[in-house]
Amino acid sequence: MVQKARLLATGAGVAGLSLNGCLGRAARPEPVRRRPVNLVPVDASWDRIIRTTVGLRPHRDSGFLLRAEKFDDKTIVHNFGHGGAGMSLSWGTATLAAELALAHSERSAAVLGCGIVGLTTARQLQRRGFSVSIYAAALPPATTSNMSLASFTPTSGLVGVRGRTPEWDAQFRRAVEISYREHQLLVGRDYGVTWIDEYAATNSAGAQTGVRGGAGGRGAPSPAQAQSDALLPPSVELGRELLREGEHPFATRYARRYPTLRFEPSIYLDAIMRDVITFGGRIVMRRFDTPRDIALLQENVIVNCTGLGSKTLFNDPELIPVKGQLVVLVPQPEVTYATSNMLPRSDGIVLGHVMQSGVANMDVDEEARTRVVDAAIAFFRSMRMPARAGSGDRGREDGNVQLRTGEAPAQIPPVESFFGRQS
Ligand SMILES: Cc1cc2nc3c(=O)[nH]c(=O)nc-3n(C[C@H](O)[C@H](O)[C@H](O)COP(=O)(O)OP(=O)(O)OC[C@H]3O[C@@H](n4cnc5c(N)ncnc54)[C@H](O)[C@@H]3O)c2cc1C
Numbered sequence: 001m002v003q004k005a006r007l008l009a010t011g012a013g014v015a016g017l018s019l020n021g022c023l024g025r026a027a028r029p030e031p032v033r034r035r036p037v038n039l040v041p042v043d044a045s046w047d048r049i050i051r052t053t054v055g056l057r058p059h060r061d062s063g064f065l066l067r068a069e070k071f072d073d074k075t076i077v078h079n080f081g082h083g084g085a086g087m088s089l090s091w092g093t094a095t096l097a098a099e100l101a102l103a104h105s106e107r108s109a110a111v112l113g114c115g116i117v118g119l120t121t122a123r124q125l126q127r128r129g130f131s132v133s134i135y136a137a138a139l140p141p142a143t144t145s146n147m148s149l150a151s152f153t154p155t156s157g158l159v160g161v162r163g164r165t166p167e168w169d170a171q172f173r174r175a176v177e178i179s180y181r182e183h184q185l186l187v188g189r190d191y192g193v194t195w196i197d198e199y200a201a202t203n204s205a206g207a208q209t210g211v212r213g214g215a216g217g218r219g220a221p222s223p224a225q226a227q228s229d230a231l232l233p234p235s236v237e238l239g240r241e242l243l244r245e246g247e248h249p250f251a252t253r254y255a256r257r258y259p260t261l262r263f264e265p266s267i268y269l270d271a272i273m274r275d276v277i278t279f280g281g282r283i284v285m286r287r288f289d290t291p292r293d294i295a296l297l298q299e300n301v302i303v304n305c306t307g308l309g310s311k312t313l314f315n316d317p318e319l320i321p322v323k324g325q326l327v328v329l330v331p332q333p334e335v336t337y338a339t340s341n342m343l344p345r346s347d348g349i350v351l352g353h354v355m356q357s358g359v360a361n362m363d364v365d366e367e368a369r370t371r372v373v374d375a376a377i378a379f380f381r382s383m384r385m386p387a388r389a390g391s392g393d394r395g396r397e398d399g400n401v402q403l404r405t406g407e408a409p410a411q412i413p414p415v416e417s418f419f420g421r422q423s
Pocket of ligand 1: 054055056057058080081082083084085086087088089112113114115116117118135136137138139143144145146147148149150151152153154286287288289305306307308309310313323324325326
């Protein structure tokens, strides 16, 4: 028996040797060359700007608050503080909030807030048999959610380095998994949710790992970002391809490519609002100044999704604004890819990113606008132009690309700092 096993092993070894020997001569480890990617550069210029928007992300160092409180007959479930990740996490935290609401015996609920968190919470309550009324001071398109970029960035600007608990981590992981699945099911159904390839141009071939929606293909993440990226479940990780020189049109040595989920806020929020109404929901415009105003509501199950509004309404000292600003250029339907600082949408080419912690004013920051627009102009001018189909150069097949005129690659900003988008 032992002898037979030895013989088999020897045979395998001999076969392996000869096979390896052949391979060693015939197939030197050459890098696989991909067909060059043909991407249309964004036509970035100051005279193509159609609007600049400002929004305040609701950030808490310890992460979103998801907790039920009892006041006599009433239960208030808090679901706020999603930082730069509310568009990504909303379906998940909405599910957890609806589960907390189910502990109450009544099946009529008030949802405070009509941003993405309030709307998805309303739907998750409806799916569990609640009749729902949304009360909000502002409705889409006038919510922070409408001012988001927005793609699947479940850890962006979400937590600080301290304050998280193991319980919160568990909530977060569950919320990510649920949200990721829910968003996938909305693709192709008029919700403005689509998959798109994102490219991170870089001079470093390392750091291929990284987390979708978190640090992504950018430079080194902040300590808080790195910590929350590490929490992401493997199920939301998709492969990243490293494209080498000649395989991509950017003025860098490499580009990393990975698929990401994109949300078009104006389509997405309206679609969910319509769903809430279709399933019997009511939407009432009302501002609450104190918790006493809320106590007067007829519903005994109340889910608080007021985002940054919770700072004053529920006196949460931990909640702080993180100002964001987007510059939107004329739409370019031929731009079908994202870069770490640009997301094409049907309502415009959106450029980010600005993250100003603790800044609560809604004024356009001209310095930040200049930085973002000038960087985009330099970046897209440095891209190689795609070959024209039918021009005789057969560029689409053989990757014959032309340099855009007038820009020396040396003039573009350092890529690792330009590609700092989180959300
Ligand atoms: C520039 C920018 C880019 C972003 N990009 C992304 C991204 O790529 N991916 C991502 O996942 N997230 C992104 N975000 C973050 C995302 O937009 C937020 O996390 C999300 O919008 C928070 O949703 P919300 O429903 O909690 O808050 P909001 O949208 O602000 O909604 C709050 C609701 O509560 C109501 N309300 C508040 N106070 C009161 C009150 N006292 N009485 C009555 N009603 C009240 C408001 O009127 C509103 O209806 C971005 C944000 C910004 C600013």
